[in-house]
Amino acid sequence: MKDHQTVFVEFLQGRGLKYTRNRKIILDIVFGLHEHFDAEQLYDLARKETRAMSRATVYRTIPLLCEAGLLQQSVRSSARDTFEHIYGHPKHIHWVCTRCGAVIETDLAEVMAVLKQEAKRIGFSADEIKFNVVGKCWKCGSIENE
Amino acid sequence: MKDHQTVFVEFLQGRGLKYTRNRKIILDIVFGLHEHFDAEQLYDLARKETRAMSRATVYRTIPLLCEAGLLQQSVRSSARDTFEHIYGHPKHIHWVCTRCGAVIETDLAEVMAVLKQEAKRIGFSADEIKFNVVGKCWKCGSIENE
DNA sequence: ATATAAATTGCGACTCAATCTCAATATATG
DNA sequence: CATATATTGAGATTGAGTCGCAATTTATAT
Ligand SMILES: [Mn+2]
Ligand SMILES: [Mn+2]
Ligand SMILES: [Zn+2]
Ligand SMILES: [Zn+2]
Numbered sequence: 001m002k003d004h005q006t007v008f009v010e011f012l013q014g015r016g017l018k019y020t021r022n023r024k025i026i027l028d029i030v031f032g033l034h035e036h037f038d039a040e041q042l043y044d045l046a047r048k049e050t051r052a053m054s055r056a057t058v059y060r061t062i063p064l065l066c067e068a069g070l071l072q073q074s075v076r077s078s079a080r081d082t083f084e085h086i087y088g089h090p091k092h093i094h095w096v097c098t099r100c101g102a103v104i105e106t107d108l109a110e111v112m113a114v115l116k117q118e119a120k121r122i123g124f125s126a127d128e129i130k131f132n133v134v135g136k137c138w139k140c141g142s143i144e145n146e
Numbered sequence: 147m148k149d150h151q152t153v154f155v156e157f158l159q160g161r162g163l164k165y166t167r168n169r170k171i172i173l174d175i176v177f178g179l180h181e182h183f184d185a186e187q188l189y190d191l192a193r194k195e196t197r198a199m200s201r202a203t204v205y206r207t208i209p210l211l212c213e214a215g216l217l218q219q220s221v222r223s224s225a226r227d228t229f230e231h232i233y234g235h236p237k238h239i240h241w242v243c244t245r246c247g248a249v250i251e252t253d254l255a256e257v258m259a260v261l262k263q264e265a266k267r268i269g270f271s272a273d274e275i276k277f278n279v280v281g282k283c284w285k286c287g288s289i290e291n292e
Numbered sequence: 293a294t295a296t297a298a299a300t301t302g303c304g305a306c307t308c309a310a311t312c313t314c315a316a317t318a319t320a321t322g
Numbered sequence: 323c324a325t326a327t328a329t330t331g332a333g334a335t336t337g338a339g340t341c342g343c344a345a346t347t348t349a350t351a352t
Binding site for chain 2: 076093095097098104106110111114115118119122123124125126127128129130131132133134135136137138141
Binding site for chain 4: 162163164166168169198199200201202203206225
């Protein structure tokens, strides 16, 4: 399996785009982070690497990473898009607790079998899977009243 | 099964809120519509019923309907939240085509079995399910190059 | 190295969905 | 009717995300 940098470089080349210093910084942060993050967090981290980094560049790089199959929009939280790197990671379900905000992840493998069959049936070629379940985690579910 | 109006009235009562003329208009539109819609569309339709209807009221009523279990945020499209009434409707997967924008729906019943088991295992009480698959529909998938 | 063409960048203005403020109005209850 | 409380519309405000543009960087060719 190619590493994420190779994937990105090849993606950029195929589009006639350049693997620049700023894009490298962003890529490294994205694959160094192992939680969900939003654009602002990514910007803050990138700013620590170099002062020559603007929000615009961050916002412009995110869709490139998504189109390269490296990043994916995840759970939308408090009116912000959040993201997570997906390259080399198994697909998973997000269980989002509406009380404490926790996001639990569980494997999606079992569901994938059913899903692939369904995709074949309707002739759909799937790129991204977003499976979010909203409710209460085990901790918050037992509280109920306060 | 209670009708949606009863559900809403009881929900409002339980909160010490009132079943007003505007809320009734919005509820009726929401359950008269059978496609996904956004707040602006709902506002436009509500305006046809009465001029005494503001965007603020529409935006304020939507979360009430969601909390009552009648409405659910659906696929987010062109930077807008879209919604669909869910009360009395089976859960379904959304297959979103990135080329033509089509949203195909298929039943989620088969997946639900696996999901319920998983929910039990991690002690999560699920309220909403959002299962979106992004990719290309059968029509757009065969185009590829242009 | 120098020249040329093309892509990238930061800055800050801009967009626009969604939220908030607040005074006027509607509603429920007794 | 009187009182208390919830609702409402208008328009201001917020803020995530986008865009235009001139300056800069990068790749490639001479
Ligand atoms: Mn995740
Ligand atoms: Mn639907
Ligand atoms: Zn929780
Ligand atoms: Zn399509």
